[in-house]
Amino acid sequence: RMHNGTKFLLVFLTLTFFPISPGHSAPKRKGVRTRVTYGELLKLAITHAPSLRMARLKLAGYDAMLSGSKLLYAPTFTISFQGAPSPKFTCVVPRAWIDSADLGGMSEKEFREQYCVGTNRDDSVTLDLDGYALRFQVKAVQPLFTFGKISYSKAMVRAAVRGGEANLAAKSRDLQLLLRKAWYGRKAVHLIAALLKDAETMMSKAKVKASAWEKESKITPVQLIRLKLGENQILRKKLDVGKMDAISLATLRLFAGKDVDIEPGNFSVNKTPPKPLKSLMEQALKRRPEVRALEALRAAKTAKVGLARAAFYPNLGIFVQYTLKLSNSDDPKSVYANDGLHGNSLAFGVGLEMKFDPARMITDLRLARLERREADAQIAAAKDMLRLKLAKARQEVVYQIKRIKLLSRAVKLSRSWTLAISDQEEQGTFNPKEMVDALTSYFTMKLALIEARYELAYAWAALRHATGETI
Structure with missing residues (x-):
């Protein structure tokens, strides 16, 4: 045994x-x-x-x-690029202006954009999408104070x-x-x-x-x-x-x-x-x-409790934003500008940012x-x-x-x-x-x-x- x-x-x-x-x-x-x-x-x-x-x-x-x-205190960057078909706008000026004016080396297109009195399209919705529009935007935010989130x-x-x-x-x-x-x-x-x-x-x-x-x-x-x-x-x-x-x-x-x-x-x-x-x-x-x-x-x-509580407060930071818009439509310089399809802009300053979803928060x-x-x-x-x-x-x-x-x-x-x-x-x-x-x-x-x-x-x-x- x-x-x-x-x-x-x-x-x-x-x-x-x-x-x-x-x-x-x-x-x-x-x-x-x-x-x-x-x-x-x-x-x-x-x-x-x-x-x-x-x-x-x-x-x-x-x-x-x-x-x-x-790196949580480093700036964050948001970059976006959009492109879409759109109606093509052409500036309209009286033909007599073109014939009688001294263009001074300007092309006919430049003359129309300079002295545009209207466009060949009205404000009604059209399905004739014979043009394109592009938009590029970059945004940078440097956090200054996040109420403890970081x-x-x-x-x-x-x-x-x-x-x-x-x-x-x-x-x-x-x-x-x-x-x-x-x-x-x-x-x-x-x-x-x-x-x-x-x-x-x-x-x-x-x-x-x-x-x-x-x-x-x-x-x-x-x-x-x-x-x-x-x-x-x-x-x-x-x-x-x-x-x-x-x-x-x-x-x-x-x-x-x-x-x-x-x-x-x-x-x-x-x-x-x-x-x-x-x-x-x-x-x-x-x-x-x-x-x-x-x-x-x-x-x-x-720490997770503190983070969830801090989510109820906004973030304070410095922001910089640059936007560039392009299109194959004419770019009118007059008060008859049809759309914001052209140009670029730069903005910066101090701002508050917050995503507020009360149910989830x-x-x-x-x-x-x-x-x-x-x-x-x-x-x-x-x-x-x-x-x-x-x-x-x-x-x-x-x-x-x-x-x-x-x-x-x-x-x-x-x-x-x-x-x-x-x-x-x-x-x-x-x-x-x-x-x-x-x-x-x-x-x-x-x-x-x-x-x-x-x-x-x-x-x-x-x-x-x-x-x-x-x-």
Whole structure:
């Protein structure tokens, strides 16, 4: 029967890491794998993590918006060009004027435009569109005072940048926590494999002795079956470890992007009781990037309220406007000018500008205020959830510390049991069933102790993650 801790480690490695990338399968173990330290593995994971790449791209977008917000005080330009068919107007003058006048070098067209008394068309609508009219206009506005619109816009962008930085830090810490799980899991697999190798060696020695006792009729068939069942139990655990070995290697490959392994060996655990919950909560509120992200969100929503309120006020600025109009109609210079189809104009001055849409503006203000309240509620809810998360993480650390103390005593007791069985063997009062039970108890307790050390190491990592400390 698989030990509960073994089940936990196996299920954890299978369910926690593999769903991240369903397309990856356990790599084939060909040749020697590159052994890496935790720092090297972390660098590889940061390079290959899609979540960090997305967070960096989002932050780059916010930085671009912040750079663009510096130009909000620059003048804005509006350029328009229109062209359309229109009736062609021709100036009319009495023919006698042209015949009797000294044109002085003027063409007949120039003379008609100069002394125009009317046009060949009246004011009635006509569909005889035999001419064209063109209009070009450019307008520049330099804002002087916007009642806070620019300031609120820049505040929103700065808050977005802070939120993006906090989000990137949070994604990085989540990755580090997952990496610590994989690291400690691989360390535990190495230790469990070494433990089972020792168990196989001791069980092999017991089988040799049992064969000799069987010839001497010192062991019953029932006791021999019990010994073989113990051997079968060790083989089943070895099979479980083989599965965990493949899963842990595939997990490391998922993070590193290539086949790597870590140095086998023990890992230290901190058995010092954690700080009180109140102290942990104060520390988490100061350091957690998720808290900073929510505070940035609230700042952005507050600026959005100010921007919606400032929309009810006009903008004061300096404006410059130039207009050019062209047409193939005659350009009369008299009081009989038919239309504004020709000429150019330049205007400048100080003016007020405002787009007034009360329905939209009032709705935007109401929604902005509701979003700010929602951000406040999110912060309050996040603090409650953080307190609960810290309480669970702290209690898990306390539980695993006490569990390790009990298991350490159990390992010593089971070791004493095996030594007592050895003494009985020398005295000739050996019982094979008790030997199998003693060996099974010893290795079960050792296995549970390894798993408890792994769970305590991860519990500390989870607590440091919750408080915002270095993982």
